[in-house]
Amino acid sequence: MTAAAAFADVRKVYPTGLFGRTRVEAVRGITLDIPRGSVFGLLGPNRAGKTTLVKMLLGLTRPTAGAVTRLGEPLKDRSTLGRVGYMHENHAFPRYLSAPDLLRFYGGVGGIDAATLNERVPKLLDRVGLADRTREPIVGFSKGMTQRLGLAQALVNDPDLLVLDEPTEGLDLFGKQLLRDVVREFRTAGKTVLLVTHALAEVEELCDALAVVVQGKVAYRGKVAELLSDPKSKKPRSLEAGLRDVYQKGAE
Amino acid sequence: MNLPAAIRTVRWMVWDTFRQAVASRLLWVTSAVTVVCALVCFSVQVSGDEQRFMTEEEVRAALKPEDVRRLGLEVLGRKEVIGGVPYDTDALTLKQRAKAIEAGRKEAQSSEWKSRNRYALLLGLETLVEQKKVTTVPLDITLLPVDARKDAFLLGMRKLDETKNAGLSDTLLLQLGIETLRDDEADFAALQVDDKKLTPEIRDMALVEGLDRARKDGVRVISGDVSFGWGTLTTKLGRNREDAVRHLQVWLATLVGEAAGILLALLWTAGFLPGFLEPHAATVLLAKPAPRWAILWGKYVGVVLFVGIVAFAFIGATWVGLGTSTGVWSGAYWLAVPLLVLNFAIFYAVSAFLAVWTRNGVVCAFGTLLFWIVCWAMNFAHHKAIANPMDAYGPGALMLLDVGYWVLPKPLDMSAVFFDAIRAEGFAGKVPELQKVQDAGKFQPELSIAASLAFAAGVLGLAGYEFKMTDY
Numbered sequence: 001m002t003a004a005a006a007f008a009d010v011r012k013v014y015p016t017g018l019f020g021r022t023r024v025e026a027v028r029g030i031t032l033d034i035p036r037g038s039v040f041g042l043l044g045p046n047r048a049g050k051t052t053l054v055k056m057l058l059g060l061t062r063p064t065a066g067a068v069t070r071l072g073e074p075l076k077d078r079s080t081l082g083r084v085g086y087m088h089e090n091h092a093f094p095r096y097l098s099a100p101d102l103l104r105f106y107g108g109v110g111g112i113d114a115a116t117l118n119e120r121v122p123k124l125l126d127r128v129g130l131a132d133r134t135r136e137p138i139v140g141f142s143k144g145m146t147q148r149l150g151l152a153q154a155l156v157n158d159p160d161l162l163v164l165d166e167p168t169e170g171l172d173l174f175g176k177q178l179l180r181d182v183v184r185e186f187r188t189a190g191k192t193v194l195l196v197t198h199a200l201a202e203v204e205e206l207c208d209a210l211a212v213v214v215q216g217k218v219a220y221r222g223k224v225a226e227l228l229s230d231p232k233s234k235k236p237r238s239l240e241a242g243l244r245d246v247y248q249k250g251a252e
Numbered sequence: 253m254n255l256p257a258a259i260r261t262v263r264w265m266v267w268d269t270f271r272q273a274v275a276s277r278l279l280w281v282t283s284a285v286t287v288v289c290a291l292v293c294f295s296v297q298v299s300g301d302e303q304r305f306m307t308e309e310e311v312r313a314a315l316k317p318e319d320v321r322r323l324g325l326e327v328l329g330r331k332e333v334i335g336g337v338p339y340d341t342d343a344l345t346l347k348q349r350a351k352a353i354e355a356g357r358k359e360a361q362s363s364e365w366k367s368r369n370r371y372a373l374l375l376g377l378e379t380l381v382e383q384k385k386v387t388t389v390p391l392d393i394t395l396l397p398v399d400a401r402k403d404a405f406l407l408g409m410r411k412l413d414e415t416k417n418a419g420l421s422d423t424l425l426l427q428l429g430i431e432t433l434r435d436d437e438a439d440f441a442a443l444q445v446d447d448k449k450l451t452p453e454i455r456d457m458a459l460v461e462g463l464d465r466a467r468k469d470g471v472r473v474i475s476g477d478v479s480f481g482w483g484t485l486t487t488k489l490g491r492n493r494e495d496a497v498r499h500l501q502v503w504l505a506t507l508v509g510e511a512a513g514i515l516l517a518l519l520w521t522a523g524f525l526p527g528f529l530e531p532h533a534a535t536v537l538l539a540k541p542a543p544r545w546a547i548l549w550g551k552y553v554g555v556v557l558f559v560g561i562v563a564f565a566f567i568g569a570t571w572v573g574l575g576t577s578t579g580v581w582s583g584a585y586w587l588a589v590p591l592l593v594l595n596f597a598i599f600y601a602v603s604a605f606l607a608v609w610t611r612n613g614v615v616c617a618f619g620t621l622l623f624w625i626v627c628w629a630m631n632f633a634h635h636k637a638i639a640n641p642m643d644a645y646g647p648g649a650l651m652l653l654d655v656g657y658w659v660l661p662k663p664l665d666m667s668a669v670f671f672d673a674i675r676a677e678g679f680a681g682k683v684p685e686l687q688k689v690q691d692a693g694k695f696q697p698e699l700s701i702a703a704s705l706a707f708a709a710g711v712l713g714l715a716g717y718e719f720k721m722t723d724y
Contacts, residue, residue, distance in 0.1 A: 058535075061724060078254070078541045080541070084539065086535075086536055091533070094272065095275075105268055109261055109537060109547075137275070
């Protein structure tokens with residue numbers, strides 16, 4: 001079975017500075033498969049290149065070199081994006097729309113027909129706890145409510161691959177629980193979740209496998225459990241300690 | 253290219269843009285302006301003049317109310333009720349005379365409507381003197397019999413059409429110069445017959461005498477008023493009923509619709525795209541299976557369609573208002589809708605390109621405004637160069653003007669198309685340089701609009717390409 005997402009020796013160089021003459025290499029030859037039906041964590045320090053990888057997967061940024069496939073198809077086949085859900089950590093939704101209108105808009109642009117949307121939108125809003133806030137524009141929504149709406153938006157097309165970029169940001173305890181439930185349901189349904197996060201509790205609890213990106217390269221790829229014991233002493237350690245070790249080695 | 257996905261995307265983006273426009277209160281502001289203008293139009297009353305549209309000859313031959321009063325003054329002067337009315341040119345110094353002649357020469361070269369008519373009259377009089385049908389030309393032409401004035405005017409108009417560069421004698425240029433300067437220069441204002449200083453009785457007498465004289469001479473007098481606010485503000489009917497209404501329509505379409513409306517819409521909507529294209533606002537949408545260019549163009553089409561609906565409502569409401577209140581239903585006024593939308597669409601394409609390039613609302617607003625000024629200036633300079641070939645333009649500058657004119661949008665030309673469609677030349681002044689280019693048969697409206705549209709399409713294509721290639 002093909003991977004839900006695959007990166008083969010992918011590089012990304014951003015031109016910066018005056019006339020783009022300075023170049024910053026954000027991703028330096030990453031090869032990585034994200035297996036279907038898994039909950040895959042993507043971790044790393046700030047500016048490691050995680051977001052660039054996600055952006056390439058979603059077609060927001062083009063790789064400078066290498067190949068990326070999404071649900072078995074090359075990036076240029078944008079139709080596969082119709083089977084991808086994306087939740088962004090700090091997204092600014094059109095504030096003039098109400099929650100149902102917003103879901104219809106994103107679903108409509110995503111290619112979902114009106115009948116399906118009419119059936120799915122109320123259920124989703126109920127699921128994320130916004131069923132009682134359907135009439136007002138989202139300008140009055142709190143950060144947590146906006147995140148819940150973002151989750152509903154990511155689920156509106158019933159995706160096969162769910163990409164969550166810092167999804168717990170701003171969510172309360174119930175919101176976090178909701179997110180965990182959604183991720184577990186995806187796993188049960190044999191679907192794939194790519195979780196980009198710094199929240200180690202979620203990683204430890206939810207992820208089957210993870211990759212750690214440091215300075216544009218994969219510094220670690222494997223099971224979460226492998227990071228929970230010291231490779232030399234074989235003593236148990238926290239995920240944070242394990243990650244710190246990977247971050248340091250990756251930076252050397 | 254996935255056409256169904258593109259169409260679907262454009263449709264949803266249009267829907268989103270309409271919601272944004274409503275939320276931004278643009279709809280309410282434009283609706284308020286439309287309602288106010290429509291109310292003003294409903295309140296317009298045109299009285300006195302018959303509703304039949306006069307022929308061009310009839311309009312030219314008819315006297316305007318101010319002419320009637322001067323005619324009456326002449327009669328009263330002859331009856332020695334008041335003193336003489338001619339200009340006292342003996343009071344002029346040599347320097348002032350030279351200045352007046354120079355001003356007259358400049359005015360005579362201008363094609364602005366009033367001076368064109370005046371020029372025609374003077375040209376006709378000069379011809380009549382040459383033909384010895386009139387022995388002398390008094391400085392105050394109102395002293396001439398009405399028939400002579402009419403003949404001179406028609407003759408002058410014909411001659412003006414035949415010979416574009418016909419000249420005037422210094423005497424007549426002096427006359428024209430005084431008329432030009434008397435509103436602005438104190439020295440010349442003193443020479444003016446100030447009928448406002450006359451007593452009301454004399455003014456009334458002058459009107460009666462003038463009307464009587466015109467009737468005897470068989471010359472039609474345009475009579476009547478145009479009033480606003482159901483009679484609150486009244487002014488004399490300048491030409492005839494239809495011209496008065498069309499004059500108001502030109503004001504509405506050019507001043508309110510084009511100058512104020514389009515600029516307001518450009519400034520107001522300038523922030524729509526930059527805000528939408530910000531990474532934290534666009535990434536989720538760009539991760540949908542929709543072509544990027546369709547997202548951008550959908551937003552563009554949405555804004556243009558919205559402005560189109562607003563323009564349709566504005567022109568429609570004012571058309572109904574004026575038609576209902578005056579009985580004049582001028583269909584050509586509707587041409588303002590496509591022209592306003594076209595004008596907006598062309599410049600909003602530039603705004604869209606700036607939005608993709610900079611994602612900055614201020615740059616979009618002022619960049620588009622600056623670009624509009626540059627286009628207007630290029631359009632004007634091109635026509636000026638054609639209208640005045642004797643001006644010192646080098647071949648390089650002329651080529652640059654030509655290229656700039658054909659490449660850039662042409663806002664001045666679009667106003668001219670509307671002016672011509674509504675036959676506004678009889679009551680509103682066109683930019684003189686443009687008039688000269690049109691008179692010389694060098695104005696190509698279809699090609700001009702097509703070139704402007706091609707520019708907009710090119711810029712929009714460039715914006716779409718830039719957007720497609722942008723990394724988020």
